[in-house]
Amino acid sequence: MKEGIYYIGASDTEIDLFENQYPVPEGMAYNSYVIIDEKTAVMDTVDARVTEKWQKRLTETLGDRKPDYLVVQHLEPDHSANIGWFAEKWPEATIVLTAKAAQMLPQFFADIKFKTQTVKEGDTLNLGKHTLQFIMAPMVHWPEVMMSYEQTTHSLFSADAFGEFGATTENGEDDDDWTPGARRYYYNIVGKYGVQVQGVLKKAAALKIETIYPLHGPILRENIGEYVGHYANWSSWKAEQKGIVVAVASIHGNTAKAAETIVEKLKAQGVESKLIDLTRTEVSYAVAEAMDHEGLIVAASSYDAGLFPPMENFLLHLKAKSYQNRKVGIVENGSWAPTAGKIMRGILESMKGIEIVEPMVTIKTKPNETVWAQTEEMIKALTGKK
Ligand code: FEO
Numbered sequence: 001m002k003e004g005i006y007y008i009g010a011s012d013t014e015i016d017l018f019e020n021q022y023p024v025p026e027g028m029a030y031n032s033y034v035i036i037d038e039k040t041a042v043m044d045t046v047d048a049r050v051t052e053k054w055q056k057r058l059t060e061t062l063g064d065r066k067p068d069y070l071v072v073q074h075l076e077p078d079h080s081a082n083i084g085w086f087a088e089k090w091p092e093a094t095i096v097l098t099a100k101a102a103q104m105l106p107q108f109f110a111d112i113k114f115k116t117q118t119v120k121e122g123d124t125l126n127l128g129k130h131t132l133q134f135i136m137a138p139m140v141h142w143p144e145v146m147m148s149y150e151q152t153t154h155s156l157f158s159a160d161a162f163g164e165f166g167a168t169t170e171n172g173e174d175d176d177d178w179t180p181g182a183r184r185y186y187y188n189i190v191g192k193y194g195v196q197v198q199g200v201l202k203k204a205a206a207l208k209i210e211t212i213y214p215l216h217g218p219i220l221r222e223n224i225g226e227y228v229g230h231y232a233n234w235s236s237w238k239a240e241q242k243g244i245v246v247a248v249a250s251i252h253g254n255t256a257k258a259a260e261t262i263v264e265k266l267k268a269q270g271v272e273s274k275l276i277d278l279t280r281t282e283v284s285y286a287v288a289e290a291m292d293h294e295g296l297i298v299a300a301s302s303y304d305a306g307l308f309p310p311m312e313n314f315l316l317h318l319k320a321k322s323y324q325n326r327k328v329g330i331v332e333n334g335s336w337a338p339t340a341g342k343i344m345r346g347i348l349e350s351m352k353g354i355e356i357v358e359p360m361v362t363i364k365t366k367p368n369e370t371v372w373a374q375t376e377e378m379i380k381a382l383t384g385k386k
């Protein structure tokens with residue numbers, strides 16, 4: 001830890017689904033920090049699932065001291081579950097938060113009286129050697145969010161931003177590659193609000209940042225520019241991986257076989273391509289892959305005069321996360337009345353900057369020569385290759 005900054009977060013290694021939806025096979029870290037100086041500030045609390053560990057770490061780190069402040073950067077329950085406990089244990093401590101958070105706080109703790117201090121952009125809180133400067137971050141990804149920059153140690157307490165799925169050590173460390181887990185976390189949790197993320201990145205560009213203390217995942221100490229670079233790309237929906245994702249939802253295997261052949265055709269043309277079976281891939285992983293690649297082909301069966309649900313689920317998730325500015329090819333299959341293509345087209349057309357390449361490919365049960373000719377045309381339109 002940097003001088004005077006202590007990690008008191010805790011990891012939940014029993015949890016299966018973060019936010020009751022995202023698989024976290026490696027667990028989940030809920031981060032919290034204490035800054036000990038002439039005044040003592042606790043930076044956020046943690047999820048109810050790790051309450052006991054956090055309370056123990058907090059009280060052991062404080063020793064004989066009482067906290068002067070609890071800085072609440074984000075009110076979502078995975079960080080705010082223990083604010084009530086904190087305020088009842090140390091009623092003389094001040095809860096430092098945005099005006100929006102102060103307005104929302106009674107929704108979470110209706111029966112508790114809080115001593116609060118609201119802060120706005122650029123306000124500072126002097127703790128002694130350390131000074132916290134507050135950076136408003138509305139809609140990253142809730143309206144009441146702020147970040148805090150500690151001026152002496154050049155530390156950015158970044159709320160949910162720069163987080164990662166997965167557990168960490170007791171020191172808030174993790175040796176694994178940050179990028180895959182952070183990418184899936186970003187696109188699924190923060191991703192809809194890329195414009196707001198870019199606004200905060202602009203403000204952060206004016207700061208010298210040596211360490212990032214996020215609310216999830218490991219503390220980031222080196223190569224800060226690399227992490228910020230990823231956020232600059234992700235927040236502008238810029239693909240970091242070349243090539244095309246072929247996402248397929250097939251009932252009996254015929255559409256899957258066609259999708260496999262499309263991947264082979266792409267590779268034969270020197271186009272990198274990745275097949276994702278939506279019936280076997282949890283949707284948050286599929287969303288992250290689609291977001292991170294240059295192009296997309298969706299291939300799905302018709303079902304109940306509609307669209308096979310794993311594809312519908314995928315496209316609706318992409319839409320919810322503001323997937324945008326990509327070329328997309330469509331392959332539908334239907335043995336007697338294909339309906340999948342029309343529905344896929346409708347969902348894709350409702351997204352910003354999506355260009356659907358023609359022709360849409362229609363398979364009736366199994367591909368024939370006409371289908372492969374259509375496919376070649378569609379691939380040509382998508383890749384620009386002759
Ligand atoms: Fe980690 Fe938006 O809460």
